[in-house]
Amino acid sequence: MKRIMLLIIAISALAGVVVLTVRASRHPNQDTPTYVTEMPAGYREWTLISVAHEEGNLNSFASVLGNDIAVKAYREGTLPFPDGAIIAALHYKFVPSVENNKAFGRDQSFVAGAPTNNQVMIKDSKKYAATGGWGFGHFNNDGKKVDDAFMKTCFPCHQKIKERDLVFTRYAP
Amino acid sequence: MKKFTLLLVGAATLAGEVVLATSTSRHVTAQETDPIFVKRIPPGYRDWKVVSVAHEAGELNDIRAVLGNDLAIKAYREGKLPFPEGAIVGRIAWSFVPSEENNKTFGRDQSFVAGSPTNAYLQFMVKDSKKYAATGGWGYSSFDKDGKPTDEAAMKKCFPCHQAIKDRDFVFTRYAP
Numbered sequence: 001m002k003r004i005m006l007l008i009i010a011i012s013a014l015a016g017v018v019v020l021t022v023r024a025s026r027h028p029n030q031d032t033p034t035y036v037t038e039m040p041a042g043y044r045e046w047t048l049i050s051v052a053h054e055e056g057n058l059n060s061f062a063s064v065l066g067n068d069i070a071v072k073a074y075r076e077g078t079l080p081f082p083d084g085a086i087i088a089a090l091h092y093k094f095v096p097s098v099e100n101n102k103a104f105g106r107d108q109s110f111v112a113g114a115p116t117n118n119q120v121m122i123k124d125s126k127k128y129a130a131t132g133g134w135g136f137g138h139f140n141n142d143g144k145k146v147d148d149a150f151m152k153t154c155f156p157c158h159q160k161i162k163e164r165d166l167v168f169t170r171y172a173p
Numbered sequence: 174m175k176k177f178t179l180l181l182v183g184a185a186t187l188a189g190e191v192v193l194a195t196s197t198s199r200h201v202t203a204q205e206t207d208p209i210f211v212k213r214i215p216p217g218y219r220d221w222k223v224v225s226v227a228h229e230a231g232e233l234n235d236i237r238a239v240l241g242n243d244l245a246i247k248a249y250r251e252g253k254l255p256f257p258e259g260a261i262v263g264r265i266a267w268s269f270v271p272s273e274e275n276n277k278t279f280g281r282d283q284s285f286v287a288g289s290p291t292n293a294y295l296q297f298m299v300k301d302s303k304k305y306a307a308t309g310g311w312g313y314s315s316f317d318k319d320g321k322p323t324d325e326a327a328m329k330k331c332f333p334c335h336q337a338i339k340d341r342d343f344v345f346t347r348y349a350p
Contacts, residue, residue, distance in 0.1 A: 044222075044223075047219075047222075050238075050286065051236050051237070052236075052272070052275075052284065052285060052286045052287070053228055053269075053284075053285040054284055054285075055282075061226050061227075062226075063225075063349065090349070092226075092349055097227070099345070100227075100345055103337040103345070106231065108229050108231040108233065109227065109228075109230075111225065111226075111227045112349040115349070161274065168274070168275055168278070169286075170286070172238075172287040173290060
């Protein structure tokens with residue numbers, strides 16, 4: 001009986017080691033990046049971080065929003081962003097406003113036109129370890145996620161601002 | 174008794190007319206008096222939800238975000254016009270500046286971001302149809318980057334310009350989805 005007990009303990013311990021080994025090898029430096037599959041609920045209610053305009057092919061307006069965790073970190077200057085922080089960039093066409101220009105009496109006003117896409121970064125240092133702790137997402141205006149080939153371009157570019165935890169947008173006062 | 178009742182009715186009617194006449198003349202007076210400008214920045218505005226974003230080229234050369242308090246956002250989303258009492262629409266303006274760090278990453282000059290607050294940093298429209306009857310039911314305010322209200326001479330320009338869009342209750346900015 002004592003022998004059987006010892007055997008069971010030995011097997012359990014071994015099994016535990018195997019499980020731990022498998023987990024450990026899975027975790028750090030994951031080879032396959034994981035992408036965000038849907039826009040987080042309620043993002044349109046979030047707080048403004050800043051605004052931006054991209055010229056050229058994009059010709060877009062961006063309104064960058066953050067959930068409470070992200071905005072708190074921004075305002076307190078906390079880096080890296082804590083787990084649970086989410087930053088969303090809402091993109092629209094950059095269009096002249098005929099009605100504003102008429103009121104101003106000159107061509108000067110550009111506004112957000114039709115939505116083009118939404119992008120999101122979700123901080124989860126374990127789940128998204130392969131991409132700097134951030135899960136990237138890109139959804140066109142039909143709400144559909146873009147393919148992984150496109151998504152692979154996010155992280156290499158964001159890595160260029162590693163000193164600010166891969167986040168380009170600065171908080172506007 | 175009948176005569177007395179008639180007298181009472183007559184007196185009451187007369188009193189009513191006097192009250193009506195007084196309130197009418199008050200209303201007219203309110204519209205004729207100088208507009209009232211708001212001198213206080215609404216607390217918590219920086220946490221409000223986004224209505225939309227815009228860029229003014231030329232002399233202003235700013236990039237701006239338009240925010241709304243809960244009453245304003247609700248009205249926008251439901252397409253309710255005129256805006257209800259208590260609705261506040263705010264706009265924050267920053268200088269429109271190229272982002273060197275973004276351009277470096279993109280490998281081309283394309284990125285413009287919000288720089289420092291402008292001289293007309295904050296502006297608000299507060300809906301109170303009685304208090305601000307002289308300016309279409311909206312109280313206008315404007316503050317520089319230090320929170321100092323813009324002088325009244327400049328503030329007098331708000332309403333005449335916003336009148337151009339009376340059909341949308343004097344509010345230029347449309348809601349961005």
